[in-house]
Amino acid sequence: MKRRRILATVAMLAAGSGLVACSSDEGGSDASNCTNTITKQNLPVVTMWGWYPNTQLVVDNFNKLHDDVQVCWTNVGQGGDEYDKFQTAISAGTGAPDVIMVEADRIPTFQIQGALVDIKQYGYDAVKANYGEGAWKDVSVGDAVYGVPVDGGPMGMIYRKDIFDKYKITPPKTWAEYEQAAQKVKDAGGPLFGDLGANVPAVLMALQIQKGASPFTFDPAQPKSIGVKLNDQASKDVLDYWGGLAKKGLVGTQDQFVPEYISGVINGKYATYISAAWAPGYLTGAGVGKGQDTGKFAVAPLPQWDPANPVQVNWGGSAFSVTKQAKKPELAAKVAYGLYADKESLTDGWTNQIIFPLNLTALNDPAFIDLKVAFFNGQQANKEVYVPAANAYKGVAYAPFGQYYLDAMTKQISEVIKGSVTGSQAADRLQEDVAKYAKEQGFTVQ
Amino acid sequence: MTLLTEKRAPRAHKETHKIRGKVHLREHLMGWLFVGPFGVVFLAFLIAPLLYALYLSLFQKKLIGGTSFVLFDNYVKAFTDPSFLSGAWFVIRFSLVAIPLQIVIALAMALILDAVTSLFARFSRLIIFLPYAIPTVIGAVMWGFLYSKGFGPLTDIFGLFGADAPDFLSSNLIFYGLLNVVTWQWVGYYMIILYAALQGVDPTLYEAARMDGAGRWQIALRIKIPLIAPALILILVFSLIGTLQFFNEPQILRYLAAGTIGSDFTPNMYAYQQAFSLANFNYGSAISFALGGIVFICVYAFLFFTRKRRSFL
Numbered sequence: 001m002k003r004r005r006i007l008a009t010v011a012m013l014a015a016g017s018g019l020v021a022c023s024s025d026e027g028g029s030d031a032s033n034c035t036n037t038i039t040k041q042n043l044p045v046v047t048m049w050g051w052y053p054n055t056q057l058v059v060d061n062f063n064k065l066h067d068d069v070q071v072c073w074t075n076v077g078q079g080g081d082e083y084d085k086f087q088t089a090i091s092a093g094t095g096a097p098d099v100i101m102v103e104a105d106r107i108p109t110f111q112i113q114g115a116l117v118d119i120k121q122y123g124y125d126a127v128k129a130n131y132g133e134g135a136w137k138d139v140s141v142g143d144a145v146y147g148v149p150v151d152g153g154p155m156g157m158i159y160r161k162d163i164f165d166k167y168k169i170t171p172p173k174t175w176a177e178y179e180q181a182a183q184k185v186k187d188a189g190g191p192l193f194g195d196l197g198a199n200v201p202a203v204l205m206a207l208q209i210q211k212g213a214s215p216f217t218f219d220p221a222q223p224k225s226i227g228v229k230l231n232d233q234a235s236k237d238v239l240d241y242w243g244g245l246a247k248k249g250l251v252g253t254q255d256q257f258v259p260e261y262i263s264g265v266i267n268g269k270y271a272t273y274i275s276a277a278w279a280p281g282y283l284t285g286a287g288v289g290k291g292q293d294t295g296k297f298a299v300a301p302l303p304q305w306d307p308a309n310p311v312q313v314n315w316g317g318s319a320f321s322v323t324k325q326a327k328k329p330e331l332a333a334k335v336a337y338g339l340y341a342d343k344e345s346l347t348d349g350w351t352n353q354i355i356f357p358l359n360l361t362a363l364n365d366p367a368f369i370d371l372k373v374a375f376f377n378g379q380q381a382n383k384e385v386y387v388p389a390a391n392a393y394k395g396v397a398y399a400p401f402g403q404y405y406l407d408a409m410t411k412q413i414s415e416v417i418k419g420s421v422t423g424s425q426a427a428d429r430l431q432e433d434v435a436k437y438a439k440e441q442g443f444t445v446q
Numbered sequence: 447m448t449l450l451t452e453k454r455a456p457r458a459h460k461e462t463h464k465i466r467g468k469v470h471l472r473e474h475l476m477g478w479l480f481v482g483p484f485g486v487v488f489l490a491f492l493i494a495p496l497l498y499a500l501y502l503s504l505f506q507k508k509l510i511g512g513t514s515f516v517l518f519d520n521y522v523k524a525f526t527d528p529s530f531l532s533g534a535w536f537v538i539r540f541s542l543v544a545i546p547l548q549i550v551i552a553l554a555m556a557l558i559l560d561a562v563t564s565l566f567a568r569f570s571r572l573i574i575f576l577p578y579a580i581p582t583v584i585g586a587v588m589w590g591f592l593y594s595k596g597f598g599p600l601t602d603i604f605g606l607f608g609a610d611a612p613d614f615l616s617s618n619l620i621f622y623g624l625l626n627v628v629t630w631q632w633v634g635y636y637m638i639i640l641y642a643a644l645q646g647v648d649p650t651l652y653e654a655a656r657m658d659g660a661g662r663w664q665i666a667l668r669i670k671i672p673l674i675a676p677a678l679i680l681i682l683v684f685s686l687i688g689t690l691q692f693f694n695e696p697q698i699l700r701y702l703a704a705g706t707i708g709s710d711f712t713p714n715m716y717a718y719q720q721a722f723s724l725a726n727f728n729y730g731s732a733i734s735f736a737l738g739g740i741v742f743i744c745v746y747a748f749l750f751f752t753r754k755r756r757s758f759l
Contacts, residue, residue: 087724112510253705255703255705410708411709414617414706418617
C-alpha cells in the first residue's frame with residue numbers, strides 16, 4: 001500500500017517536471033533546431049528565418065564561404081505566417097531570429113515597433129554600390145537602413161500568346177486598350193481577360209500608385225504624424241476601373257495564389273495576369289507551363305494610363321533585416337549583407353526564376369539581361385520588360401501599419417466584387433477605416 | 447441498560463470521531479494528492495492565462511504612445527465595433543440554423559440505428575461517425591477542394607443537368623458552405639452520444655408501451671426522446687459553445703477565399719487577427735472576453751429555459 005503510494009507520488013512529480021521541461025523550450029530562436037546542417041563546428045551561429053525556395057542552397061553557400069560565422073536557417077512559413085510569428089516574438093520580447101527575411105513593404109511596420117536594427121553602421125558603405133538607389137530607398141526609413149535588398153518585383157503583364165493569337169489582339173499598351181481587348185475577347189466568346197483578386201490588395205495598391213496615388217506619406221523626423229490618402233482621384237479611378245471590368249464580366253473575381261486560380265491559369269481561363277517579375281518562378285513551381293500550356297505564355301510591359309509618361313511600379317520584393325533581439329547585431333548584419341549576395345546563389349536564383357535580383361552584379365550581368373526565359377518560350381523577358389521596369393521604379397513609402405491596411409483593402413475589394421459598393425465608395429470607406437485605425441494607434445493623420 | 451449505554455455512548459462516540467477524524471484527514475490528503483496534478487494544470491493552463499488575458503484587456507497599446515491603463519475602454523470599443531458586432535451576429539445566426547439542423551439529423555439517425563439491429567446498422571454507425579475522426583483542418587481543406595469550381599465534382603454533377611454549379615465559397619453561399627462542413631463533421635459525434643443514451647434506456651419500458659398499444663412512432667416520440675432529454679441538452683450546450691467560438695473551418699477556408707471570409711468573419715478570428723497579426727493583444731483579449739460574455743449569456747439563457755428537463759450541471 002505504502003509503496004504504491006510512493007510510486008504514485010513519484011509518477012506525479014515526474015509528470016509535473018515534464019510540464020516544466022516543456023515550458024523552457026524557446027522555439028524559433030533556438031540555434032539547435034536548424035533546417036540546414038552546419039558542418040563547421042564551434043563557430044558563432046546566427047539564426048535566420050526565410051522562405052525563398054532555394055534558401056537551403058543560399059545558406060549552404062554562405063556557410064561554405066565564411067569561417068567566422070555560420071547561419072542556422074528555419075522556414076517558419078511564407079509571408080503572413082512568418083510575420084505573425086515574428087510579431088508574436090516581438091510582443092513577447094523573445095523568440096525572434098537574429099536575421100529575418102521580410103518584404104520591403106513590411107519594414108516600416110516592424111521598424112516603428114523598434115523591432116529592427118539600423119544596420120548602416122555595420123558595413124553599409126562596403127556594399128552600398130551593389131544596389132541601386134531605389135532598392136535602398138525601399139528598405140530605408142529616413143536615413144536609417146533596415147534591410148539589405150535581395151529581390152524586387154517590377155511589374156509586367158503576363159499573357160497567353162495562344163489566346164491573343166486566336167482572337168487577333170496585340171498586347172494592350174494602355175488600360176483603355178486593355179478594356180477594349182477584354183471586350184473584344186468576350187464578344188467573341190473567349191475566356192476572361194484577367195482577374196481581380198480580393199486577396200492581392202498589394203497589386204491594386206501598386207496600380208493606384210501607377211496612376212499617381214501616394215497612399216502614405218511618412219516623415220521619419222516626425223514619427224507621430226502620417227499622411228493617409230486612399231481616396232484621391234487616382235485611387236478611386238483605379239478601383240472603379242477594376243470594379244467596372246469585374247461588373248462587365250471581363251475579368252474574374254477569383255482569389256489568387258490558390259489552386260482554383262492556378263488551375264484556371266493552366267486551362268487558359270485568364271488571358272492576362274498582371275503580376276511581377278517573380279511570377280514566372282512562382283507559376284512554374286505551382287505547375288504552370290509544364291503540360292498542355294507549355295510555352296504559351298509571354299510578357300509585355302504593364303499597360304499605362306498615359307503612354308507619354310509611363311510609370312513603372314513594383315509588387316513584392318524582399319530583404320534581410322536584423323532584429324533587435326539579435327544578441328550580436330554586428331555579426332547578424334554581416335549575415336544579412338552576405339546572404340544571397342554571392343554570385344552562385346544569385347545565379348541560381350535568377351536562372352530558376354526564384355528571384356528578380358536587385359544586386360547589381362546580377363542585374364547588370366549580360367547573362368541575366370539576355371536570358372531567354374523558358375517559361376516565356378525563349379522570350380528575353382528581362383531585357384524587354386522587367387529590367388527596364390526595375391530601372392524606372394522610383395520607390396514608395398509604405399505604411400507602418402501595412403497589415404491592417406492590406407486587410408482593410410481586401411475587405412473593400414471584396415465589397416466591390418460583390419457589387420455592394422462602387423470603386424469610389426470603396427476608396428472612401430477604406431480611407432475612413434484606415435484613418436480611424438491610424439488615429440487609434442496614436443498618429444496624427446493629415 | 448439504558449443508563450449504561452447512555453454513559454458509554456458519548457465516549458464511544460468520541461473515540462469513533464477521533465478515528466474517523468484521522469481517517470478523514472488521511473482521505474483528505476489522498477484526495478488533494480489525486481486532485482493535485484489536475485489542479486496544477488488547471489491553474490497553470492486555464493485560470494492563470496484567463497486572469498492574464500483579463501489583465502491585458504484592461505490596457506491599450508498604441509504604435510505611438512505605448513501602453514496605458516484604460517479600464518473598460520476596450521470593451522466599450524468592442525461592443526461598438528462593427529467588425530466584432532457583425533462577427534457576433536454571424537455566429538449567432540449560424541448557431542440558430544446549424545445547431546437545430548445537426549441535432550435533428552443526429553437524433554433521427556440515433557433513433558433509426560437504435561431501432562434497427564443489423565450488420566448494416568453497425569456499419570452505418572461507423573460511417574456516420576467517421577467524419578468526426580477526421581481533423582477539422584483536413585475536413586475543411588477537403589471541402590474547400592470539393593467546392594472548387596475548377597476541379598471539384600460539383601461542376602460535373604451540375605453540368606449533367608446543364609446547370610451552373612453553385613460556388614459555396616462566394617460571399618452569398620459561404621453560410622451554407624460552412625453549414626455543410628460543420629454538419630458533416632459533428633452529426634456523427636452527436637449521434638453517438640444520443641445513441642449511447644438510448645442504449646441506456648431500460649427495454650422493459652418499450653415492452654410496457656407496446657402492451658399499452660403504442661406504435662414505433664409513439665415509442666420514439668413519447669418514451670425515447672423524453673428519456674434522453676438530458677443527453678440532448680448536453681449536446682446542445684456543447685454545440686452552442688462550439689459554434690459561438692467558430693474558428694477552425696473559416697480560418698482554413700480563408701486561405702482559399704480570403705475575399706469572402708474576412709479577417710473579422712467571426713469574433714474568434716477577429717481576436718486572432720488583432721492579437722497575432724496586428725500585435726494588439728490587449729484588444730484581442732477584450733474581444734475574447736466579450737465573446738466569452740456572449741457565450742455565457744446564451745448558455746445561461748438556454749439552461750434557464752430548459753431547467754425542468756436537465757439533470758446535469
